[in-house]
Amino acid sequence: MHSPELLARITAGKTAVLAQTELMHREFGKVKSEWKYDGTRVTAADLAISEGIFKDLGVLFPDDHLFSEELAETDEPTALTRRFAWVLDPIDGTNNYATGIPYCAISLALLENGVPVYGIIYDMARRVLMHGGPTFGLWDGEREAAVKTTPPDSQSMLGFHSPYDKAFSHHATALVENFKLRGLGSSTLHLGYVAVGLLDATVDHNVRIWDIAAAVPLVWAGGGQVQFLNGEQFPMKVFNLKMNRIQFVAGNAAACTTLRTLLKV
Numbered sequence: 508m509h510s511p512e513l514l515a516r517i518t519a520g521k522t523a524v525l526a527q528t529e530l531m532h533r534e535f536g537k538v539k540s541e542w543k544y545d546g547t548r549v550t551a552a553d554l555a556i557s558e559g560i561f562k563d564l565g566v567l568f569p570d571d572h573l574f575s576e577e578l579a580e581t582d583e584p585t586a587l588t589r590r591f592a593w594v595l596d597p598i599d600g601t602n603n604y605a606t607g608i609p610y611c612a613i614s615l616a617l618l619e620n621g622v623p624v625y626g627i628i629y630d631m632a633r634r635v636l637m638h639g640g641p642t643f644g645l646w647d648g649e650r651e652a653a654v655k656t657t658p659p660d661s662q663s664m665l666g667f668h669s670p671y672d673k674a675f676s677h678h679a680t681a682l683v684e685n686f687k688l689r690g691l692g693s694s695t696l697h698l699g700y701v702a703v704g705l706l707d708a709t710v711d712h713n714v715r716i717w718d719i720a721a722a723v724p725l726v727w728a729g730g731g732q733v734q735f736l737n738g739e740q741f742p743m744k745v746f747n748l749k750m751n752r753i754q755f756v757a758g759n760a761a762a763c764t765t766l767r768t769l770l771k772v
Contacts, residue, residue: 509642513624516568516591516617520627521638523563524613527556528629531598535631536607550605553577556597556613564593574746576717584747592618594720594746600693604631610691612699616720621742626721628699637699637725645702645728652703654731658761659707664689666697666709671752675712678770682710685769698722701757702729708758710766715750716740726757733757736772 531552538550557575565573572592574585593615598604600611609632617625617640625640637652639645645652659665665686670676682688689706691697694714700706702725711719723733723741736754756766 512591513617513619516571517625517627517643519564519567520593520615520617520625521636523560524615524627524629525636526563527559527597527613528631528634530555530559531604531613531629531631535604535609538605540601540605547601549577550598550601552604553597553601557595560595560597560613560615561593572746574717576715576748582748584745584749586745587618587621587743590620592621592743592746594618594623594717594743596695596717596721599695599718600691603692608692610693610696612693612695614695614717614721616724618720618743621744623720623724623741626699626724628695628721628725630696630699632696637703639702639728640724641727643728645725647703650703652729654702654726654729654759655704655707656730656759657707659686659758659765661685662687663707663762666691666694666700666706666711668692668694668697668711668713670712672712675754678710678712681769694718695722698733698757699725701731702726704729708756708762708766710756710770712752712754714753714755716743716746716753719753719755731757731759732763734763734767 534552575595596614604611613629615627628637635648697709
């Protein structure tokens with residue numbers, strides 16, 4: 508049995524995300540961009556979606572932590588001290604969004620004691636809500652979904668971004684020689700698509716916690732694995748806008764083993 512506290516938050520989280528989709532579609536490809544200190548893009552839509560979702564959740568759950576890439580009160584690390592926390596990326600794939608490429612998503616994670624227990628992702632390209640978590644099940648819109656169970660082969664499709672740190676460029680060569688690569692411009696969607704069986708696996712070197720916090724429980728719920736290559740990320744103990752980039756492989760167990768062997772990680 509799931510606690511009433513969890514169930515209430517899951518319902519509210521889905522409602523809060525869906526309430527922002529009209530704004531997201533309306534401003535798509537039109538909104539003005541600015542650039543943050545780390546070279547990443549931000550738009551007025553990112554800020555408005557953050558504010559809208561956190562306003563809705565804050566009224567219902569005033570004691571919960573509310574962490575967003577765009578609305579942090581400080582750039583100093585903030586310790587998690589409460590049972591429930593929300594981690595939001597209002598638009599993952601902001602470069603796509605601002606330039607009119609539809610692969611972008613609203614990504615909202617619910618954490619209990621620092622561990623993601625439910626993820627809610629609005630996939631703007633498909634107009635589908637992916638959501639779920641361990642013991643709750645996994646849905647891709649109205650369809651129950653799962654990670655692909657077949658071992659990877661030369662026809663497998665992998666999500667992959669060009670590494671921020673060019674020391675990992677040789678990974679791109681190894682992957683492109685063995686699989687079919689897809690670079691959608693959204694780490695949230697890469698990992699979410701692995702969860703619901705649209706991609707076979709994904710490799711990433713570039714993400715921070717808000718990019719993946721909602722998709723990780725989807726992969727777990729779908730029977731897959733997310734194997735971190737530079738330190739475990741959960742339970743999350745602090746929210747830090749200046750955190751180091753996270754590296755991981757994800758897919759079914761066979762895919763993760765194959766990728767780690769191929770990449771020697």
